Amino acid sequence: MAHTPAVPVDMTAAVLTGFGGPEALRLQRVPVPVPGPGEVLIRVAAAAINNTDVWTRQGAYGLPGRPDALAGWRGPIAFPRIQGGDIAGTVVRVGDDVVGEWVGRRVLVDPAIYDRPSDDANPVGLLGSEADGGFAEYVTARADQIHDASSSPLTDEQLACLPIAYGTAMGMLERGRLREGETTLVTGASGGVGLAAVQLAAARGARVVALTTPDKSDAILDAGAAAVVHRDGDPATTAAAIAEVAPDGLDAVIDVVGGPLLPAVLGRVRDGGRWVIAGAVGGARIELDLRRLYLHNISLVGSSMHTPAHFRRLVDDAVTGAIHPRVAHLFPLGAIHAAQEAFGRSDYVGKIVLTPP
CATH class of the missing domain: 3.40.50.720 (NAD(P)-binding Rossmann-like Domain)
Incomplete structure (x- = not known):
């Protein structure tokens, strides 16, 4: 059995306190989440920034019949919310009913929350939007959302580039x-x-x-x-x-x-x-x-994001090294405001990635 590493009581996280500008995103000390039944706790190694993070902070998605309404991509957002859907890290704890030896494994997290347990399920939520995400030192995820990436030649920072951007692209290629x-x-x-x-x-x-x-x-x-x-x-x-x-x-x-x-x-x-x-x-x-x-x-x-089957194909490409994500810039989590400012300039090619303390 893998050794269970010590986990602190609290952690640093970038917490979205409401819709607004950069001031709505605050670095805070918050409790480390506890994995529930069927969940795992992941020590975040890297988390990438996406348009989804900025647009969710701005409430830029609108509502049906109200295009200017402040809303997340699926509607209302429960604040406070830890953003970040692109997550690579290591499993450090498991909750009840989790099958398999996951502690100590490097994993890539599928950020989608699906409407049903099916290979062609539709995403109806997202880590970092409808549930807390990876702009933190630790994050919980369902065990069926994690994929073993231990044998991938990609770095943690490269793996973190994949879930949302590459998952969305994979969904487009598959649906097309x-x-x-x-x-x-x-x-x-x-x-x-x-x-x-x-x-x-x-x-x-x-x-x-x-x-x-x-x-x-x-x-x-x-x-x-x-x-x-x-x-x-x-x-x-x-x-x-x-x-x-x-x-x-x-x-x-x-x-x-x-x-x-x-x-x-x-x-x-x-x-x-x-x-x-x-x-x-x-x-x-x-x-x-x-x-x-x-x-x-x-x-x-x-095409909105990906299905579970699409994401598995993406993980296969990551494990075999068929793709090589380009990391444009690395920022520490504490510099998330500077990272989002750099993200908004769009004067680079690749992904901007955050690394926790």
Whole structure:
């Protein structure tokens, strides 16, 4: 039996006290959580920052019929809340009814809270949003949310890059049925989800056309893109540039941008192609000629995060070393405000990762 390490009574955590600016996020001493039945306690080794963390703090998700209402991604948030859905660490305690020898194992945590116990379950909550997350020294998670990553060649900081960004990208690729040899366009390719999609699509043998800015092109090519198209303010110009590097059309589009680019580029998608969308930073409302969809049997697929089956495939890629997440910057947990400020500047490629004391 593994030795159970000593666990302190309290810990440092970044606690979200309500919706607002950076002042709503406070470093505090709080009790170390106790794992309940079916749960484990994890000593956090690294936790990455996502748009979800910032948008949840800002209450930027709105509500049905009330787009300007302050809300988390699934609605109300119970404050105080410890944020952070990207978690890698080591199991130090287990609760009752946990099967297996988990203490001492390095794990990657699936941050999704699912609607049912099924391989194709839908995420209806998230660690760091609907439950406390990993911007702390310790976090609890259900035993069925943790995955053994002890044999992965990735560092803890690299593992922490995976759950939300790479999980979301994996969900998009799986729902878009992307296959080896196909040509896919990845929008927003320098962002967390976009870069993950480039790496994951290239790893499965797809030809990736990436949409990004000129200053980040080399990093995107290094990540596995076959061609880069520079983002232009005019969607028609961007569509023409995509046509030059993909003259035979696109089998799939992995889109985290949305906005007017969708109707402008839809005509470049082959018959039977798929357009998968998981973001709307380019605009949430568009005008679309539906004939371009049904006359060409094109599927328009919404994708929010991943399923348990998608996440297991992601862990397999992490264990085999098929992907190599890029850590752009490391910050100690105590510098979380500086980390979120750096995150907001978007002048980097990769992920920003926090390490607890």
